[in-house]
Amino acid sequence: MKKLIRVTTIPLSLDKLLGEQLRFMNGHFDLTAVAAEEEELKRVARKYGVKYFHVEMTRQITPIKDLRAVWKMYRFLRKESPEIIHTHTPKAGLVGMLAGFLAGVPVRAHTVAGLPLLETSGAKRKVLNFVEWFTYRCATHVYPNSFGLKQIILNEKFCNPTKLKVIGKGSSNGIDTEFFNRSHISEDARVTLRNELGISEKDFVFIFVGRLVKDKGINELVKAFCELRNSRDFTFSNNGIDLSNVKLLLVGPLEQELDPLSPETIAEIEKNFNIITTGYRDDVRPYFALSDVLVFPSYREGFPNVVLQAGSMELPAIVTDINGCNEIIKDGENGLIVPAKNSDQLLKAMRKVFDPELRNRLKSNSRTEIVSNYRREIVWNALLEEYGKLLSQNR
Template sequence: MANTDTSSRPHRVCFVCTHSLTLATLYKGLFPYLRSRGWEIDVIVGDREYRDFPVEHFGDLQPHIIPMRRLPSPVADLKGLAQFVAFFARHRYDVIHVSTPKASLLASIAVTLTFNGRVVFVYRRCVYELMSGLKREVYLSVDRLIARLSAVVVPISRQLQVFLRDAKVCASNKLLLIGSGSSNGLDTRRFRLTPENCAAGESLRHELGIPATAPVVLFVGRVCGEKGVDLLPPIFEQVRARYPDAHLVVAGPDDPRDRASAETERYFTQQRFVRRIGYVAKTEPYYALCTVFLFPSFFEGFGNVLLEAAGMERASVAFKVPGVEEAVADGVSGILVGKGDVEAAAAAVCGLLSDPERRRGFEQRARRRVESEFEQSRIWADIESMMLRLATA
C-alpha cells in the first residue's frame, strides 16, 4: 500500500499538469518553499515547449515528460495512461497534486490503479463554460470522475466552489478553498512598485519607443479568443479617440487552439501605437510601464494577472465574469463592466486616465487588498497544511 509508516522519511509529492507553460506560470516559488519544509518533489508535464524554470522560482527542476494532448484523442490518451501507470508503479508518493483536465484525468486513474498516494485535484477553470448539450455533459462526467478519485478538490475561487457543489461535480465535504482563492497567491515582494521595478519600466518604455508622457494600456495573458483579445482593438480605438498619444502593449503567447482573429493580428502588428510582445517570464517592468491594466477576458478560473497588476499598484478594467470578479474588487481595486461591453470598458479606461487622483486611490487599495488576502506565503502554508493532513491520515 502507498501510505505505510512515514515517520522515518520525508513526505513525497508529485505535481502533474498538462502544459509546461502552466508549470512555468502558476507554480513559481512553491517548490522551493515545500523543499525547505522537507518535502521531496517530482513533477510531470506533457511537453517540452517551455524549459525556462529559473532556480530562484523552481529550484533544481527537471520535469518528467509524459506526452499529453489537451483535446480528446483515444489512442494518445490510452498511451499516456499506460505511461502514467508505469510511472506510478515505480514511484511512490504521499500526495499527487493534479491540475488541468487531461493531466488530472490520466494521473488520477493511474494513481488509483497503482494504489499510490492521495490525490489533490486543483480545479482551475470550467473548460466547458461556453459548451452545451452532449459535449458539456461529457466534460462534466470527466470532472465528476476525477473528483471521485480525489481525496480533496481545491477550487481556486469561491465561484468555482459553488459551481462544483451545485453541478454535483463534487461532494461538499471534499471541497476546500485555500485562503480567499487563487492557486499560488501573489509574491508581494516581487510584485511591488520598487525603485528597481520603476527603473525597469522606464527602460522598457525607451526600448519600445513609447514617448515619456504617453499613457500606456497593458494586456498580459494568452493571446486568444476567450481572453477577449479581439475586443482590444475596438476598446483601444475609443480610448485613442480621447487620448491620441496612448499606446497599447499586448504581452503573451499565441494560443493555436483559439487564435485571435486575422483582423486583430493585423491591428497588433501594423498599428504604430501598438506593441505586440510574446511570452514574458518577468512581467514586473510591463506593469510598472503601464498606466491602466485592461483584461477583457470572457471567463477565468481566477485572474492571476489581475493580482499581479494589483501588487504593482495598477488599477484594472475588466469584464464582470466568473474568476475575474474575485481577482478584482469592483470599485475598490479596479472597475468591472458588463461582459463584452466595449463602450463601458473604454469609458472606464478613459475615466482612469483622466483622473490621476482617483486612479491613485484604486492603485493603493489594490495593493492593500493583495497584501491582506493573497500573500503567497499564507497560501503556501495552507497548501502544505492540507498535504500534511493527507500524508499523515
C-alpha cells in the first residue's frame, strides 16, 4: 500500500480540521499523522486508528527550532520513502514541504486554509511573504481551500499558477451534515440550555462561534449589537421584535495574547447582560439550535467551517465579503453579505433579518446549499481522486 504522510503543526488541527478524513484515507493508504505535542498526538492517532510520528513545531517564527524540525522530518521521510506528503497550517507547510523536497518525496501537497499575513504589515509582513513563497516553491502542488484564496495567492505572486488548484467547490474537509442536523437537538435540550444561559423563548438570538479576537470582527459585532439595542429610530413592531429581547451569544475562547480585542469591547462584553459568553464548547450544535441568525464578521478566512455548520443546522448567516464566506453564502438566498470592518453595514444587516419573510427564505435555503456541495464525503472523494491523478502522473 502506498504511503501518505499528513502533517499539521499541532494535533488539535489534525483532530478538528481533518478528523474522520484521516480514517477514510487510511483505508486507501498507509497513513502516518505528524504533528507536535507528542502525548496529544498519540491520543488523536488512536482516535482515528492511524500511525503517528512526533515532530516538535512551534506556531511562532523560531529559526533554530524550525531547522531542528526540518532535520527530524527529513530523516523520517528518507526512512519511510512515502509517495505523498500533504501538509496543512503554515509552520507544518514550511517544515514539511522543505523536508519533503530535500528527501525527494515525489508528491508534495500543501493546503492553504487562510493567510494570517494579510492582516500584518512592515518587516513581519515581508518575512511572512517570503515564508509563504518559499513553502509553495518547495511544494509540487498547492491547494487553496477557496477560490478567493486562490486569487489572493495569484495576486501576491506567491506561486506558479500551474501548481494551484481548488478541490471540489472548496473546504479542506467538508462537514458531517448528518451530525450537524437540527433534528438531533431535542426541544427539551434546547429549552434546558436556554434556561442555563438565561435566554427566554421570546428572545431573538444572534450567535457568533469562533475565537473572540480582533480578526474575527468581534469589535465591530459588539459595536453593532449595542447600537442595535439602543436604536430609537427604527421600528420593529410590524415584525414582532422587541429590542429588549435581542441577545448576542458568543461561543468561543477569548484570546487576548496575539490578536486582542479593544478595551472598550472587553468592557462591554463584561458589563452587558444581553451579551452572553460561553467560552470554548466542543459541541456547538445546541447553541446553533437555540439561535436565530449566525453573525460571522471575520476579516479573513480560508473556508470557514462555522458557516458550513450553521447552514447545515438551517441557520441563516450574516457574513463579510471575504473569500470562503462569500462562496458559501449567496447574498439574499441563504444569508446576507456585508463589507468587512464595517459596523454600520453590519448593523443594517442585523436589522434587516428581523423581517420574518426574509429570514424564513434564507433559512429554507441554508441546509440545501451545504448538503449539495460540502458534505464531507464529497470533499474526501474529490481529494482521493486528486491523489490518484497525482500518483499516476509520477509513475
